[in-house]
Amino acid sequence: MKKTYRIAPDVKEQILKQVKDEGIPVSQAAKDAGIAEQTIYGWLARGLKGLPTLGELVRLKRQNKELLELVGELTLQLSSTQKKS
Numbered sequence: 001m002k003k004t005y006r007i008a009p010d011v012k013e014q015i016l017k018q019v020k021d022e023g024i025p026v027s028q029a030a031k032d033a034g035i036a037e038q039t040i041y042g043w044l045a046r047g048l049k050g051l052p053t054l055g056e057l058v059r060l061k062r063q064n065k066e067l068l069e070l071v072g073e074l075t076l077q078l079s080s081t082q083k084k085s
Helices: 009-020 026-033 037-047 054-084
Strands: none
Touching: 009 026, 009 037, 026 037
16 A cells, blocks of 8 residues: 655745756656655646647747847847948
């Protein structure tokens, strides 16, 4: 029979902060805390609410590309205007 352990909420919060904010790999955080990687992945999955859909991601990537192209065009225009002065 498998034993289950409860992780204190503050410890869980600290582990998730390390992974999400500090960029520590899940494997390292799990090893440091002495818990299974799957436990942390489960916490992360349950905490991911309101994620964009695939369609929204495609739209956002396309919009980002268009905006970067526009910034490039405006930069060139500004550069050429400044050279004429």
